Amino acid sequence: MDDRRAVRAILDGAERAPDASALFGGASARLRRLVGFHAAAWSATDPGTGLVTAPMHVENLGRGEGCFAYWETALLEESVVPFRELARAAVPAAGLRAATGDLPARSVQFRKLLARQGVGDELRAVLRIGGRPWGVVSLFREAGRPPFGPAEVALLARLSAPLAGRLRALAVPPPGTAEGAGRDEPGPGLVLFDPSGVPISINDEARHHLARVPAGPSVPSPLGPPLPIWLAGTAAQARAVASGRDRGAARVRVRTRDGRWLVCHATRTEGPGGAPGPTAVVVQPAAGSDLAPLIADAYGLSVRELEITELIARGLSTGDIAADLVISPHTVRDHVKTIFGKTGASSRGELVARLFADRHWPRRAAAGPAGRAR
Missing domain, CATH: 3.30.450.40 (GAF domain)
Structure with a gap:
């Protein structure tokens, strides 16, 4: 065996x-x-x-x-x-x-x-x-x-x-996938399911986004092409949460065939008198706040290493990072060394070029002269 x-x-x-x-x-x-x-x-x-x-x-x-x-x-x-x-x-x-x-x-x-x-x-x-x-x-x-x-x-x-x-x-984005991300992208896609889980409406934006994901098991849809199981499953999770049968977020990130990411999230609405209404599923390009934790997980970065990498991507110096996080410059340098080891980067410029195009990260407040958020 x-x-x-x-x-x-x-x-x-x-x-x-x-x-x-x-x-x-x-x-x-x-x-x-x-x-x-x-x-x-x-x-x-x-x-x-x-x-x-x-x-x-x-x-x-x-x-x-x-x-x-x-x-x-x-x-x-x-x-x-x-x-x-x-x-x-x-x-x-x-x-x-x-x-x-x-x-x-x-x-x-x-x-x-x-x-x-x-x-x-x-x-x-x-x-x-x-x-x-x-x-x-x-x-x-x-x-x-x-x-x-x-x-x-x-x-x-x-x-x-x-x-x-x-x-x-x-899950690590291949080199170059950040280039052009977001250009000519349609807005959020929307798929509606009736209270029993049957899809009843879909917009063109959703069709565009779903056409980019890998082929796989799907469920029949009266709206046209079958819908991916993960999308129907996210809608089912939203219904389960709304009815008290489950807990947690009805949200998944999905990688497209070209290496970019979509985020799919669902919520069940209420009808007249509090009766269960349609479940709305939104599919759209992943925002920085969606991608940053996933990229950090993919490289095995800790929460502190994620914070420091974000600040490096913003152009802060070692001293500015130390001031922003209230730690010593020596500690920052130790973290940077570990980050380089995990990501395979040999310099800050290579780290930013390889991983963290600005769109990957949630916006922080503007930094003052010492690098501290204002």
Whole structure:
């Protein structure tokens, strides 16, 4: 089972993967040789909210509404080893039959979907690093076969951090993607869903933005082309939050095919007498306040390192940064050295040119002569 050479092949393949889609496909194919499964579902997640985003990789699970139903129940209804708990658990992987004492029907998802599809057991994991979830995976085994065992759970848990680390590295914007960002971009896109979750309206701006995201599992729409599962899932999260069934933000960041970022956020409105109204989903180019934390996470920067990098991008000197943050210049220099090590930059100019075009950052108040905000 624990074939070190095969595990090494999974990690080496992940390091060579040019994007998250290739990482998921390659890791799934190699993992199948170690852990027997007949179906799988992989998805990137927003490290801030844990909600699924693009890309997704699905094998033998069905597509369209069935695939969306899986993610909806997995993220919003499941009470047995839900992904949100695995993201915080000591071990970020678990088997369904083992977690339920061989009573999988305790799982909402199993009762609603998996049993009907001939699934006997599910092994799921959160791909996490630095306390952040960068992806989720579920492996499925047919009914009648042995359940996933402790060694298989341990193997998937062992892969969690290195695969998450590669997903985090792939979130780093490629050189040059900031150039021209925002030029000729349409305004916010809007998609409306009725209270039951059926899309009822979409504007041209939303169509433009959605045409730029990677292809993946989608749900049928009476408005025209199918809508990405992550968009329908964000709307479902907003409805769950409004009804008190869940907590947290209904918000995800999505990378486009050209390496830029969109942000998608949803809210459920109220109708007459407080009745549930339509759910509005806005899709638009990510602002600096959306990107700065993600870029910092991608490079493994701490909160303090993020602050210092922002000030470097604004052109402040070591002394000005020290005054602004009320720390010593020596401490600033130590942080800058660490930032260079994490980002691979060798100078402040290279750091700014490589990472932090002004549009990546939320605007700070104007700085005075000593560099302190006024």
